[in-house]
Amino acid sequence: MLFSARAIAASVTRPVFFGELVRQVYAIGIRSLWLTSAVGFCVGLVFAMQTVNHLKRFGAGTYLAAVVGLAIVSELGPVFTGIIVAARAGAGIGAEIGSMKVTRQIDALRVTAVDPMQFLVATRVLACIIVLPILTAIADVLGIFGGWIIGTTVGNIAPLDYLNTTYRYIRTTDVFPGLVKTLSFGLAIGLLACFQGFRTTGGTEGVGISTTLTVQRAVLAVALCDVFVTRLLVLLMT
Amino acid sequence: MSEQAPQTQHVDTPIVAEDVYKSFDEQPVLRGVSLTVETGKTVVIVGASGSGKTVFVSMFVGLVTPDSGTIRVFGDDVTKFTSETEWNRLRMRIGFVFQGSALYDSMTVGANVAFPLRHHLRLPQHELEERVIQKLRLVGLEDAVDKLPSQISGGMQKRAGLARALALDPDLVIYDEPTAGLDPLRAESVSRHIRELQTKLGNTAVVVTHDMACAFIVGDHIAFLAEGVIAEQGNVEQLARSSDPRVRKFFTVAECLQGGTEQ
Numbered sequence: 127m128l129f130s131a132r133a134i135a136a137s138v139t140r141p142v143f144f145g146e147l148v149r150q151v152y153a154i155g156i157r158s159l160w161l162t163s164a165v166g167f168c169v170g171l172v173f174a175m176q177t178v179n180h181l182k183r184f185g186a187g188t189y190l191a192a193v194v195g196l197a198i199v200s201e202l203g204p205v206f207t208g209i210i211v212a213a214r215a216g217a218g219i220g221a222e223i224g225s226m227k228v229t230r231q232i233d234a235l236r237v238t239a240v241d242p243m244q245f246l247v248a249t250r251v252l253a254c255i256i257v258l259p260i261l262t263a264i265a266d267v268l269g270i271f272g273g274w275i276i277g278t279t280v281g282n283i284a285p286l287d288y289l290n291t292t293y294r295y296i297r298t299t300d301v302f303p304g305l306v307k308t309l310s311f312g313l314a315i316g317l318l319a320c321f322q323g324f325r326t327t328g329g330t331e332g333v334g335i336s337t338t339l340t341v342q343r344a345v346l347a348v349a350l351c352d353v354f355v356t357r358l359l360v361l362l363m364t
Numbered sequence: 365m366s367e368q369a370p371q372t373q374h375v376d377t378p379i380v381a382e383d384v385y386k387s388f389d390e391q392p393v394l395r396g397v398s399l400t401v402e403t404g405k406t407v408v409i410v411g412a413s414g415s416g417k418t419v420f421v422s423m424f425v426g427l428v429t430p431d432s433g434t435i436r437v438f439g440d441d442v443t444k445f446t447s448e449t450e451w452n453r454l455r456m457r458i459g460f461v462f463q464g465s466a467l468y469d470s471m472t473v474g475a476n477v478a479f480p481l482r483h484h485l486r487l488p489q490h491e492l493e494e495r496v497i498q499k500l501r502l503v504g505l506e507d508a509v510d511k512l513p514s515q516i517s518g519g520m521q522k523r524a525g526l527a528r529a530l531a532l533d534p535d536l537v538i539y540d541e542p543t544a545g546l547d548p549l550r551a552e553s554v555s556r557h558i559r560e561l562q563t564k565l566g567n568t569a570v571v572v573t574h575d576m577a578c579a580f581i582v583g584d585h586i587a588f589l590a591e592g593v594i595a596e597q598g599n600v601e602q603l604a605r606s607s608d609p610r611v612r613k614f615f616t617v618a619e620c621l622q623g624g625t626e627q
Contacts (some may be wrong), residue, residue, distance in 0.1 A: 141429070141483075156491070182514070206618070222470075225469075226468075229462075229464055229466060229469070230462050230464060230466040231467075231468055233462070233466065234428050234460070234462060234466040234467075234468070234528075236425075236426070236427065236455075237425045237449075237455055237460040238455065238480040238484075238528075238532075239451075239453075239455040239456050239478075239480075239483075239484065240479075240483050241448060241452075241453035293532050364505065
């Protein structure tokens with residue numbers, strides 16, 4: 127809790143290490159983009175594959191676009207993206223900071239009068255918060271595209287009809303909560319990964335342990351944030 | 365430089381430590397260490413591995429907090445500091461060379477040296493680059509400016525760490541085991557480099573080492589830390605004449621090793 131409070135305070139106070147923030151946005155965002163995009167596309171594709179025949183059985187095949195779109199923007203896109211970033215970027219941050227801790231690079235920052243909370247933690251937490259909604263939005267679009275491929279081929283839905291149905295049934299109030307909850311995923315992943323890195327002791331073995339713990343805890347945090355923030359948003363929006 | 369610090373110290377004396385205690389998990393490491401480091405002098409703290417030398421000097425920059433005692437750094441009682449802001453003001457006057465160099469491994473050697481300058485001085489880019497090259501030239505590493513720490517040798521990493529510590533022209537430089545992990549020839553070269561720099565720059569230095577050859581080369585004054593206290597201090601000749609069996613043993617073994625190396 128104390129670490130989180132200090133990290134959040136560091137994120138909103140000067141100086142802002144803008145160069146380091148950009149570096150982290152690149153490391154966490156751009157380098158995760160291909161993975162979150164590929165998974166988003168595949169999830170849309172597979173979800174549509176599994177849903178199309180069930181809908182046809184009930185004579186509701188034309189609703190495929192709405193079902194796939196809603197599932198992706200409200201749950202599948204945000205959660206899959208959150209889990210991928212938790213695993214990929216969480217491991218990276220935990221290992222990098224853990225390694226800096228055991229080689230005394232964090233002490234070196236402190237003795238050069240640079241606050242590690244501002245330079246290391248605030249930049250990484252902010253980067254996670256910035257990139258997650260963007261990665262999710264891209265994964266959402268690609269997931270819908272995956273669904274469109276199945277809908278137009280297996281489901282025999284006209285390409286434009288599929289898109290029109292998607293546009294008609296998915297409202298801003300469906301997309302918005304999905305993107306808002308990724309902010310909480312970003313905060314949780316950034317904080318946990320940095321915290322675990324700062325707690326690293328015991329050389330390279332300690333870095334390995336920290337990295338594993340970061341991934342475990344960050345994935346769990348994404349799942350828990352999903353439950354609580356979704357519930358909160360449902361309450362606020364009804 | 366005496367074990368018992370005088371009652372009145374000049375306000376800008378780099379280090380005045382009095383009766384410093386520190387324990388870890390109820391294991392006492394420092395049991396009343398007192399030491400004064402005067403301006404322009406190089407004081408070497410010698411002692412066996414695990415004797416608490418690094419713990420002691422880490423207190424001068426706020427990396428370790430003493431359990432009791434007082435430490436004045438440039439006149440400020442750092443044991444009364446309550447915020448990082450107070451520490452950071454002081455840290456700007458101190459350069460710290462870490463045992464393992466602690467270079468930022470994602471940055472080039474040049475970027476490592478530029479790091480403190482970039483964050484504390486608003487210098488134009490060309491001036492920043494000039495300062496970096498100037499610092500690297502001091503340690504003979506101007507050709508390694510674009511290399512990553514992993515691409516240079518251990519001795520070069522030590523010197524790069526030294527260049528980074530000197531970036532802000534500190535009044536006090538603390539060297540933590542500057543020759544650890546180096547072969548005897550490189551260790552001697554690094555020691556001579558430190559001595560030359562101290563002579564050239566005229567700043568104050570505290571060197572922590574268990575390498576007696578390094579202590580002889582760089583030190584104006586040597587303090588021997590044993591069993592949590594400064595057991596003996598003085599210049600090399602005074603320590604060599606010490607009646608303390610721990611000091612004598614340390615010196616004898618060091619001289620034997622040196623003799624062996626020279627042969």
